[in-house]
Amino acid sequence: MRSHRHVPLLAALLTALVVGPALSSSAQSLQEVRAEREQIQSRLDRATAALGAVEERVATLGAEAERLESEAGSLAIAVDELREGMQAQVVALFKRGSVRDPLTVFLTSDDPNEALLRAQTLERLVVADLGEVESLGADRRRLAAVETRLAEQRREVEAARADQAELQATLQRDLARAAELQRRLEAEERERQRREEQRRREAAERAAAERDAAARASRSDAPASSSSGPTARSGSGGGSTAVSSSGKACPVGRPHSFSDTWGAPRSGGRSHRGTDILAPYGTPVYAIVSGTWSIQSPGPSAGLWAILRGSDGNQYWYLHLQSHTVSNGARVSAGQQTATNGDTGNARGTPHVHFELHPGGGSAINPYPTLRAVC
Missing domain, CATH: 1.10.287.2610 (Helix Hairpins)
Known part of the structure; x- marks a missing residue:
């Protein structure tokens, strides 16, 4: 930092x-x-x-x-x-x-x-x-x-x-x-x-x-x-964040910032297929829903990344992570910390989570409305 x-x-x-x-x-x-x-x-x-x-x-x-x-x-x-x-x-x-x-x-x-x-x-x-x-x-x-x-x-x-x-x-x-x-x-x-x-x-x-x-x-x-x-019983906590009434949690802790850049041009003729959530290095990254944390092989573009295979049948992709805080295949609850924010891959200099939403595990759709509702 x-x-x-x-x-x-x-x-x-x-x-x-x-x-x-x-x-x-x-x-x-x-x-x-x-x-x-x-x-x-x-x-x-x-x-x-x-x-x-x-x-x-x-x-x-x-x-x-x-x-x-x-x-x-x-x-x-x-x-x-x-x-x-x-x-x-x-x-x-x-x-x-x-x-x-x-x-x-x-x-x-x-x-x-x-x-x-x-x-x-x-x-x-x-x-x-x-x-x-x-x-x-x-x-x-x-x-x-x-x-x-x-x-x-x-x-x-x-x-x-x-x-x-x-x-x-x-x-x-x-x-x-x-x-x-x-x-x-x-x-x-x-x-x-x-x-x-x-x-x-x-x-x-x-x-x-x-x-x-x-x-x-x-x-x-x-x-x-x-x-x-x-x-009275003492409160519990640690390693988690608030979960909304919809059963979802914001995938990145505060402070953070993001905007709707779905479909914007990117280098190599690509188009942006997610939402970049900017946050300081090491900011906690959370499971947006309950599911299984599936760590993927690091790549030159994605860096350290994982797919949260949600219990709701959807997939949630997290790219450019700094580290994982749970093991591959771990069962996680909505709001549980799973990783930390970073700038691995092609995100050097701008620490953020590139977040994608794949309904039913299919093609990505714009995750911005979902993020606005829970962050």
């Missing part, structure tokens, strides 16, 4: 927590933390959408550049072949001592019939050569135009890639800051739950003591008996 700078706001919040009144300072700082997190999330969502558009532009420009390079290569070959053919004819005619004027050939020949035949043949050669000259000129002009456009295209590709790199850097900074704020809020939430649990336990103990006192008072002629009051 890249290091990030500590902003003055965080220092101010920490100082307030130490020197200010505990309860009011904490409440104020949490409000500021939540507000900053919302601002960063808005920036993340805008940057994610912009990154998707830039990646689409890079892929489109790259495909056009490949087409122009192929066309330029074909034209260059055609120009060379025409030029070499014309040079060969000139050399052959020079060796035979021929002239290129049909009238001169006719007048300087001793045999009128032979002179006429030679003149007609030479005339056809001259006409053919003129056609080749015109073709050569046209091909040269087309080649020059294609090379000019190709140079422009390369400059546009470089500019688009520079924009892409800048957006990736911005996303990394904002994701790192958002992760820091998320950890702070989660720690505060755990502390709030601990205090709430303690209050419930103390209230239960007071209620039990009051019941015991009332029982002793009503049975003053009976020996006093001790009673242990009921105790």
